Amino acid sequence: MSDHVPVTILTGFLGSGKTTLLNALLCDPAFADTAVIVNEFGDISIDHDLVQVGKKEMMVTTTGCLCCTIGSDIRSSLAELLDASRSGAVPSFSRVIVETTGLADPAPVINQIVPGGAPAMGLRDHGVGRTFTLAGVVCTIDIVTAEATIERYFEAMKQVAFADRIVLTKTDLARDPASLADIDLLRQRLRELNPSATLLDRNEGGFDLAGVFAPRSYAPHDVGPDVEGWLALEQALSAEAASGAAHANVARHGDGGILTSCLIADRPIGAKDLDAFFLVLKAAASIRLLRLKGLICLEDDPERPLVVHCVQHAVHPPNRLDAWPSDDRRTRIVAITHDIDPKALRQLFDAVTGEKKPLRVAPAAALAGIILAVALVGVGLVFTASSLAGAERPGVELPVNLSATHAP
Numbered sequence: 001m002s003d004h005v006p007v008t009i010l011t012g013f014l015g016s017g018k019t020t021l022l023n024a025l026l027c028d029p030a031f032a033d034t035a036v037i038v039n040e041f042g043d044i045s046i047d048h049d050l051v052q053v054g055k056k057e058m059m060v061t062t063t064g065c066l067c068c069t070i071g072s073d074i075r076s077s078l079a080e081l082l083d084a085s086r087s088g089a090v091p092s093f094s095r096v097i098v099e100t101t102g103l104a105d106p107a108p109v110i111n112q113i114v115p116g117g118a119p120a121m122g123l124r125d126h127g128v129g130r131t132f133t134l135a136g137v138v139c140t141i142d143i144v145t146a147e148a149t150i151e152r153y154f155e156a157m158k159q160v161a162f163a164d165r166i167v168l169t170k171t172d173l174a175r176d177p178a179s180l181a182d183i184d185l186l187r188q189r190l191r192e193l194n195p196s197a198t199l200l201d202r203n204e205g206g207f208d209l210a211g212v213f214a215p216r217s218y219a220p221h222d223v224g225p226d227v228e229g230w231l232a233l234e235q236a237l238s239a240e241a242a243s244g245a246a247h248a249n250v251a252r253h254g255d256g257g258i259l260t261s262c263l264i265a266d267r268p269i270g271a272k273d274l275d276a277f278f279l280v281l282k283a284a285a286s287i288r289l290l291r292l293k294g295l296i297c298l299e300d301d302p303e304r305p306l307v308v309h310c311v312q313h314a315v316h317p318p319n320r321l322d323a324w325p326s327d328d329r330r331t332r333i334v335a336i337t338h339d340i341d342p343k344a345l346r347q348l349f350d351a352v353t354g355e356k357k358p359l360r361v362a363p364a365a366a367l368a369g370i371i372l373a374v375a376l377v378g379v380g381l382v383f384t385a386s387s388l389a390g391a392e393r394p395g396v397e398l399p400v401n402l403s404a405t406h407a408p
């Protein structure tokens with residue numbers, strides 16, 4: 001390794017366990033001098049509160065997608081860290097970890113920090129090139145959703161292909177023989193996509209987390225021929241951009257059907273109302289709810305926020321924090337959806353949390369609502385949440401149309 005500051009990219013699809021892995025690493029005193037760049041896909045930042053970096057000023061959070069948004073690129077974030085460190089605003093650091101969004105295509109991110117990649121656009125880029133070096137690409141793989149995700153989302157496949165360390169997560173959830181056999185098949189698939197990466201299990205005894213993030217040289221030609229091809233394409237695109245031919249933000253995420261909704265509520269939410277929201281959402285959206293995470297201010301104890309995580313069809317057990325991580329005590333939810341109308345999602349959320357009377361869902365009505373939601377969304381029709389509200393909320397029309405805005 002050179003005397004440059006090593007940069008490790010932490011990638012992996014939505015909800016695959018990047019932040020969980022990062023938090024575990026940052027607990028290790030040996031990593032106290034780590035600066036962290038967290039990139040989020042949405043206008044509000046949840047990870048900023050959930051990443052447990054020792055000193056908050058050692059973290060840069062960007063909310064434009066790193067692979068799409070000019071000005072949100074990795075070089076800008078590294079330059080920001082460097083300036084802050086030189087001015088004394090940030091303690092000195094000896095390594096950087098970049099957690100990309102779960103949707104990020106790693107190629108443009110890596111192209112900006114690999115030698116011979118995107119041309120330097122000015123003094124700032126030269127400074128970044130002289131100071132930092134790419135020292136590893138770690139990809140987390142959620143064994144529960146990975147197989148379908150890799151087939152469906154090209155970004156997920158590229159994340160695997162670019163990694164030099166692949167870390168299987170959620171293996172603790174699979175203990176029966178069928179699931180273990182599925183993991184073996186998944187391992188084979190990952191080896192086909194990336195024969196050179198080291199494949200590790202996050203929940204296996206002896207898993208060496210510090211070793212996964214230990215700086216090492218990362219050379220694209222060692223990772224695989226596809227990677228070299230994709231980087232060559234990125235280099236051509238960035239040379240074109242540098243010549244002024246291309247300048248707008250690039251939308252890399254498929255047909256545009258992937259959208260982010262940011263839901264905010266000022267008042268505490270009743271637990272039953274929150275349940276009602278999740279019940280309808282899960283039933284209507286199913287796997288088209290790619291990811292949801294949030295901090296919820298609940299009526300029963302507003303001082304202790306609830307952290308909620310959904311990853312496609314899986315709802316992870318929520319946990320309660322002892323206190324709000326920042327001054328912002330509003331309920332904040334980010335939902336990333338595929339082919340769902342964000343307006344409908346907001347209407348549903350507002351119906352639960354808004355100024356109107358709270359939505360009460362009797363158990364029988366809720367079950368009927370789920371069946372109704374599944375049936376109607378399946379044929380692309382509209383249903384109204386008032387059909388769930390029943391007699392407790394007469395006459396309130398809540399149009400909730402989670403039907404596809406694009407063909408799935």
Ligand SMILES: Nc1nc2c(ncn2[C@@H]2O[C@H](COP(=O)(O)OP(=O)(O)OP(=O)(O)O)[C@@H](O)[C@H]2O)c(=O)[nH]1
Nearest residue numbers: 013014015016017018019020102169170171309316
């Ligand atoms: N049981 C189990 N749950 C896990 C494991 N790793 C992560 N999770 C859970 O999976 C959910 C998502 O984890 P995150 O670490 O937030 O995933 P992420 O990749 O950072 O998510 P995004 O950045 O939003 O894409 C959380 O509820 C975690 O507690 C694991 O190894 N086992």
